[in-house]
Amino acid sequence: MGTACLCPPNMDGPRCEFGATTINLTAELGPFVTMMARVTNRDFSEDMRDTSSPGHRRFAEEFSRTMDRIYRNVSGYRGINVLSLSRGSVVVNYRVQLRPLPGNASLEHRALELLAVANAASQPHNCSTSAAGLCFTATSARATRAAPLALNATELCRRHAPANFSRFYFPYRTANGLLCVTNCTLNVPGSFDCHRGLCRLTLDGPQCFCPDLPWYLSAGDRCQTHISKLGLGLGVGLGLGLTILILLILCIVLTVRLARGRPKSPGPSPLKLARLHSAAAEETWPDGGRNSRVTGIYHVNGRGGGAGKGPYGYNTYNPSSEVAEPPASVVAEGAAAL
Incomplete structure (x- = not known):
């Protein structure tokens, strides 16, 4: 709709x-009255012949509500059932269901009563097709004791x-x-x-x-299992956290084992260390002279001879600014000897 x-x-x-x-x-098992009525302020359409069509169902519901309001005070009334619709404007064939009657009650008299009540019912003053209510005339009523039970x-x-x-x-x-x-x-x-x-x-x-409850999940073919949503969320969170922790521990253990298994480069032997130490010491003496950096020590070759010369006619001492002056007592003794 x-x-x-x-x-x-x-x-x-x-x-x-x-x-x-x-x-x-x-x-279906009790007595009923089959009736016919003609509705004048509704237009018939061909799809209304089909009881499963939307047009038929809409009209049947409107007609049933109208008849329920009219017959509600009739003794033994149980409802109506629209059987068929046909053209003219809309001809309605319907059945009025009744409760079982007392032994001395006349079903034919009840049918005439239903016919009179329908025709005496108040109807809309405006019987146009747009009117809110139905304008109709009941034309016939036929009593039946019970539905056939073949x-x-x-x-x-x-x-x-x-x-x-x-x-x-x-x-x-x-x-x-x-x-x-x-x-x-x-x-x-x-x-x-x-x-x-x-x-x-x-x-x-x-x-x-199963219902969607605020704090629970229902499951099972009979909705017999109720799972707490809070507990389920905590369980999933703890399980995920434990999984991550286990993976982290495994990564740490694997890293440590790989580091321990890596071969170490061998250090220098004691002999090589000694050689390296000697070479470093030689580099500290200019022109390869080991005693060139010793301050306050000097040596003069030669005895007698000219000033500043040794016995071979040359002085083996080369003065250097890096050599400190000799002590005064040493100079004095050298001069006395000369």
Whole structure:
């Protein structure tokens, strides 16, 4: 209908995807009156001939609400069922369901009463097609004691059940009538206990739909398991943290083992260390002279001879600014000897 689905008889759900949980056939077994009425302020369309079409269902619902309001004070009234629609403007063939009558009551008299009540009902002053109510005239009424029961109860349930769901219904007799029930019907043998869930009849059979509770997750084919969302979150967090910790420990252990297994470069031998130390010491003496950096020590070769010369005619001492002056006592003794 643009904003919602108008479901066929004995269908349910926001998209008419479920079968009705229970079908009440009690009215089919009791007395009823078949009536005909002509609605003058509605236009007939060909799709209204099909009982499953949206046009037929919309008109049938409007007509049923109108008749319920008119017949509600009639003794034994149990509702109506629109059987068919035809042209002119809209001719309605419908059935009025009644409760069983007392032994001395006349069903024919009850049919005449229903006809009179329908024609005496108040109707809208404006009988245009846009009027809110229906303008109609009841034309006939025929009484019938009971619906024919040529079929047994199981076949009767399957005939009234939706086509794709009929195998899931079975008859259940009560003190006052007949019900076609499923495993989703409460308080009957074989009914499902869905705990806090909701039982719905699907194309695959009765199923429990678990609720989304604020603090729990429901699971199981009967919604019998409830898992705390807080506990589940903590468990997942602890499990993830423990996994990361284990991986970190493994990485540390692997790194340590690899570091310990790496070969070390051998250090220099003692002989090589001695040679290196000697070479470093030689580099500290200019021109390779070991005693050139010793301050306050000098040596003069030669005895007698000219000043500043040795016995071989030359002086073996080369004065250097890096050599300190000799002590005064040493100079004095040298001069006396000379």
